[in-house]
Amino acid sequence: MKQEYTITVYTENQVGLLNRIAIIFSRRKINIESLNTSPSEAEGIHRFTIVINETEDVVRKLCRQIEKQVEVLKAYYNTNEEIIWQELALYKVPTDVITEKVKVERLLREFGARAVVIRKDYTIFETTGHREETEGLINALAPYDLIEFVRSARVAIIKASNGFHEKLKEFEAYEPAEELAENAFLNNQAEVFSM
Amino acid sequence: METLELKEQTITAPATQSISGSKAVLEAFIAEGVDTIFGYPGGAIMPIYDALYDYHDQLKHVLVRHEQGGIHAGQGYARSSGKVGVVFATSGPGATNLVTGLADAMIDSTPLVCVTGQVFAHLLGTDAFQEVDVVNITTPVTKWNYQITDANEIPHILAKAFFIAKSGRPGPVLIDISKNAQLQTFEYKGYQKCEHIRSYRPKPIIRKSYIEKAAELINSAQKPFILFGQGIILGRAENEFKNFIEKTGIPAAWTLLGLSALPTDHPQNVGMLGMHGNYGPNVLTNECDVLIAIGMRFDDRVTGRLDKYAKQAKVIHLDIDPAEIDKNVKTTVPVWGDCKETLPLLTELVTAKKHTEWLNKFNEYKQKELDVVIHNELNPTTEQMTMGEVIKILNQNTNGDAIIVTDVGQHQMVASRYAKFNQSKSNITSGGAGTMGFALPAAIGAKFGAPSRTVVAIIGDGGVQMTIQELGTIMQTEINVKILILNNEFLGMVRQWQQLFHDKRYSFVDIQSPNYVMVANAYGIAAQKVTSRNQLADAITTMLQHEGSYLLEVMVGKENNVFPMVPQGCSVSEIRLS
Numbered sequence: 106m107k108q109e110y111t112i113t114v115y116t117e118n119q120v121g122l123l124n125r126i127a128i129i130f131s132r133r134k135i136n137i138e139s140l141n142t143s144p145s146e147a148e149g150i151h152r153f154t155i156v157i158n159e160t161e162d163v164v165r166k167l168c169r170q171i172e173k174q175v176e177v178l179k180a181y182y183n184t185n186e187e188i189i190w191q192e193l194a195l196y197k198v199p200t201d202v203i204t205e206k207v208k209v210e211r212l213l214r215e216f217g218a219r220a221v222v223i224r225k226d227y228t229i230f231e232t233t234g235h236r237e238e239t240e241g242l243i244n245a246l247a248p249y250d251l252i253e254f255v256r257s258a259r260v261a262i263i264k265a266s267n268g269f270h271e272k273l274k275e276f277e278a279y280e281p282a283e284e285l286a287e288n289a290f291l292n293n294q295a296e297v298f299s300m
Numbered sequence: 301m302e303t304l305e306l307k308e309q310t311i312t313a314p315a316t317q318s319i320s321g322s323k324a325v326l327e328a329f330i331a332e333g334v335d336t337i338f339g340y341p342g343g344a345i346m347p348i349y350d351a352l353y354d355y356h357d358q359l360k361h362v363l364v365r366h367e368q369g370g371i372h373a374g375q376g377y378a379r380s381s382g383k384v385g386v387v388f389a390t391s392g393p394g395a396t397n398l399v400t401g402l403a404d405a406m407i408d409s410t411p412l413v414c415v416t417g418q419v420f421a422h423l424l425g426t427d428a429f430q431e432v433d434v435v436n437i438t439t440p441v442t443k444w445n446y447q448i449t450d451a452n453e454i455p456h457i458l459a460k461a462f463f464i465a466k467s468g469r470p471g472p473v474l475i476d477i478s479k480n481a482q483l484q485t486f487e488y489k490g491y492q493k494c495e496h497i498r499s500y501r502p503k504p505i506i507r508k509s510y511i512e513k514a515a516e517l518i519n520s521a522q523k524p525f526i527l528f529g530q531g532i533i534l535g536r537a538e539n540e541f542k543n544f545i546e547k548t549g550i551p552a553a554w555t556l557l558g559l560s561a562l563p564t565d566h567p568q569n570v571g572m573l574g575m576h577g578n579y580g581p582n583v584l585t586n587e588c589d590v591l592i593a594i595g596m597r598f599d600d601r602v603t604g605r606l607d608k609y610a611k612q613a614k615v616i617h618l619d620i621d622p623a624e625i626d627k628n629v630k631t632t633v634p635v636w637g638d639c640k641e642t643l644p645l646l647t648e649l650v651t652a653k654k655h656t657e658w659l660n661k662f663n664e665y666k667q668k669e670l671d672v673v674i675h676n677e678l679n680p681t682t683e684q685m686t687m688g689e690v691i692k693i694l695n696q697n698t699n700g701d702a703i704i705v706t707d708v709g710q711h712q713m714v715a716s717r718y719a720k721f722n723q724s725k726s727n728i729t730s731g732g733a734g735t736m737g738f739a740l741p742a743a744i745g746a747k748f749g750a751p752s753r754t755v756v757a758i759i760g761d762g763g764v765q766m767t768i769q770e771l772g773t774i775m776q777t778e779i780n781v782k783i784l785i786l787n788n789e790f791l792g793m794v795r796q797w798q799q800l801f802h803d804k805r806y807s808f809v810d811i812q813s814p815n816y817v818m819v820a821n822a823y824g825i826a827a828q829k830v831t832s833r834n835q836l837a838d839a840i841t842t843m844l845q846h847e848g849s850y851l852l853e854v855m856v857g858k859e860n861n862v863f864p865m866v867p868q869g870c871s872v873s874e875i876r877l878s
């Protein structure tokens with residue numbers, strides 16, 4: 106069954122790596138719903154957050170192909186239940202319209218929005234949350250001459266993750282610890298070895 | 301792609317302990333044990349060629365006639381020697397001409413380091429003369445690539461390049477060096493080989509528990525079957541593999557690239573897998589109870605229809621590349637790691653057995669294949685010669701000691717099916733990519749990689765015309781390569797498919813050939829054309845005994861087909877004998 110998966114990739118910070126990772130998807134004609142790159146908790150290590158809609162089997166294979174790239178340290182995939190995620194959205198609306206027609210205060214409360222800039226000609230709101238939440242505010246603002254809208258890619262934290270500091274030490278060691286190569290077979294041995 | 305570079309070059313004045321980027325490239329090669337470079341000069345790589353002028357006694361440079369020929373030669377060199385093939389090309393078209401070879405080396409896991417010239421760094425992105433974004437073009441077909449714009453990067457990036465190319469599952473690496481970096485002088489602190497990259501694990505950790513599970517499965521198996529691929533050759537694990545199969549008594553079949561890892565006449569060698577493989581190995585894949593895949597990747601040409609492939613069997617997969625496990629065939633027990641290390645561990649745990657009855661079953665199928673296909677192919681009663689009988693006579697002359705380089709198509713399948721091999725690294729062919737035009741340049745490279753061995757390139761009349769310009773390379777280097785053209789006056793494999801699956805509508809497969817003897821002679825290469833059976837044996841002896849290169853064209857039956865055959869979309873057990 107296809108569902109939304111969030112892939113988290115820890116990498117070196119290197120020119121061209123974005124392309125190397127992106128073509129793993131495009132080669133298989135898989136659309137990337139959202140892609141974000143940022144620094145990670147570990148110094149010098151970059152973190153990609155990629156959202157796609159696929160079956161688990163495909164996502165697992167994609168992660169192996171990603172991990173195979175020389176500059177990738179680790180790729181994880183998670184369902185939405187296993188992560189905390191946010192997207193950030195900005196909305197530009199004419200100030201006169203919203204002061205006249207909408208109760209700004211109600212908007213701010215209802216959608217957890219924040220006014221980032223208030224000028225005579227326009228006001229910019231910001232909201233963060235899940236897709237439904239940021240979309241809710243679009244719908245609310247649409248009748249009031251929404252001038253511009255933009256939404257960021259998803260950023261996500263894996264609930265069960267202990268971060269990358271310890272892992273990085275193992276990667277830096279010449280002989281890595283066994284835990285590094287964690288995988289489906291190890292975690293579900295009983296199911297895998299069904300002889 | 302030669303160009304004149306008239307631009308004024310900014311070269312910093314050489315200091316006493318400084319060397320140029322170009323020189324650093326060549327120093328890196330020497331430190332890595334490179335002895336041969338295949339290449340073609342041009343504008344953006346001229347500083348490296350200039351530096352090469354002073355290194356000609358340490359580094360042999362083979363001037364090819366086209367960059368594609370250069371990279372295929374590099375591949376042939378790597379495959380016959382087990383070392384890293386090194387290739388030079390200039391920027392722009394020089395670099396794009398490498399792409400086919402990179403794709404070929406990528407899918408066939410061939411270690412290569414390709415160095416391409418690039419325009420000056422300040423011209424990047426300006427659509428400069430012979431500027432092509434080669435790093436992005438080659439990203440999908442390289443294991444790793446990198447663009448150097450500062451000479452200070454050269455030593456450690458080249459060290460990384462060699463390490464990545466040859467370690468783990470080998471593959472091609474491309475390093476693009478801008479012209480300013482080649483010219484730039486910098487403080488050279490010597491060359492240090494790369495042994496570790498923190499984000500790169502060439503070998504997965506071996507897990508004893510998996511090996512125990514695998515041994516348990518093997519020990520309890522009644523009808524186990526081994527499939528082996530090039531992983532054995534790349535891992536230099538031929539002896540470990542032989543010990544393993546001899547202790548377990550399990551029949552073993554090979555993939556196209558696994559050929560020559562086990563001597564052809566080994567009693568447990570039951571033949572070739574896949575579309576044009578042998579009858580028994582294909583049919584019995586769907587009868588075995590435990591399938592042991594070693595250093596192979598379940599290519600679709602091996603598996604046929606996947607949902608009908610070995611569904612009854614438990615699968616043990618030994619591979620160095622974790623991404624291969626479960627990619628095409630669901631594995632019961634994965635054994636990650638270098639098979640040179642995992643095979644001895646496994647051999648220790650398995651009980652010695654002889655699967656006589658099971659092995660006999662393969663022999664029964666072999667007998668049927670002999671009666672229906674092989675006998676007629678090797679001893680034809682037709683007036684026209686068959687490809688098989690040519691290979692048979694070649695075997696009688698080489699005794700299986702030659703390196704056989706094949707191109708792509710019918711002749712490739714026939715040669716793989718019938719050629720005899722006694723030692724490893726003797727079969728060189730374009731497997732995964734199926735690159736026509738591979739054989740002639742690859743044979744040149746193979747000879748440079750293994751100068752003491754006889755190299756025979758077997759090529760069809762289609763493939764040879766794709767890279768025929770490399771006869772010029774043979775002429776100039778005076779390298780000794782035997783070229784055996786099996787001419788059926790058709791693009792035979794496509795014609796065979798058109799006959800079998802497209803109602804004999806022969807669409808553009810009728811290909812004419814030049815007078816190959818005259819062409820060869822024009823390049824100063826001795827040649828002969830054979831049209832009848834009674835000349836064949838003598839001609840092959842003459843070819844092999846001739847001092848220096850020799851081209852032998854053999855006219856074979858126009859509409860002969862390669863059988864057995866697993867038609868596309870069919871299961872391996874639906875293999876056809878006619």
